[in-house]
Amino acid sequence: MAGIVACAWELAREQGIAGVTLHGLARAVGIRQPSLYEYFDSKHALYDAMFADGNRQLIERLNAVKLSRDHRAALKQILAAFTAFALEDPARYELLFQRHLPGFTPSPESYALAAEVLNRIVALMRAAGVTAEGDIDCIVAITAGLIEAQLSNNPGGNRWVRHLNRLIDLLVDDAITRSKQ
């Protein structure tokens, strides 16, 4: 089961998330396609298992970050870890954070994992002095914007994401200034 999901990720890395088919997955696993229904009730159930697994991977990765005592530095660290996670596997990022799969919506249990990721990051923003919802939205959108520009124009490079820390500073400074008024 875990092995099948791992195999599916491998296929996704090679052919994109939409390129994962039950026939292809079964071939890669070494069984016949109908046998997959022993593990997943449907294609969407497979996606959901991958969604949950990917989020668990991400949570583990974020857990592994040794956070600085300085709140702003900690925010930069966590966003850098998130960005690295996104860039190292575009197909995984696509399944977890983009909505390209027609009809797929994660189950509530899987979605809860995604929410935990966001909560974790937002908590660090708050600690760094970014408390207004609008400011939080901006940092989230900017991070995603840099990642998506990087992935679609220059996967493997850093032309866009290298500006992340600078933009965080700009935003955090501005957010703090505004919330003090």
Place this chain on the structure above:
Amino acid sequence: MAGIVACAWELAREQGIAGVTLHGLARAVGIRQPSLYEYFDSKHALYDAMFADGNRQLIERLNAVKLSRDHRAALKQILAAFTAFALEDPARYELLFQRHLPGFTPSPESYALAAEVLNRIVALMRAAGVTAEGDIDCIVAITAGLIEAQLSNNPGGNRWVRHLNRLIDLLVDDAITRSKQ
């Protein structure tokens, strides 16, 4: 021909860009599916015609903006027009600016139209004092980040895009400060 493309856009708005099929398009136009090959050599040729058409629509929209003499105000105007264009038709934005269609790459002629759009916007950034490539990249990525957050979390609203002007100011100020050093 133009009518067929217009029909395809209508379908895209209803069902998403991936939901445009030759059968469905033929039905909407009032002909049989094989007859479409009289107008387009392939599905991708249809996409390419839509891509070119969408970019022409956007260029026309940008042309219609009465630009302020103040360069920064003009930049805000053009980015606001771009954003409004993006939000009013998510499927069109998807075809023009996201890479969700497996195997589709615009032809050089169509791509030239997209490049013209970008050049137009970059020219206004330069006029506003944003000249470094990195700063230009940041503004592009931030604009796209806000648009994509808006479209995927709250299409029809303005929770994210309402911060665009503020972020432009922040970036332009910072870019000018840096380039003066």
Place this chain on the structure above:
DNA sequence: GTCTATATTTGGATAGAC
């Protein structure tokens, strides 16, 4: 230009034996 008819491929899903 438009049609009918059909080829071809791809993928998800089910039935039922072992």
Place this chain on the structure above:
DNA sequence: GTCTATCCAAATATAGAC
């Protein structure tokens, strides 16, 4: 749990008549 066999649906594309 895994298999064979099959079904079904959707979609692109082509052949050839009118």
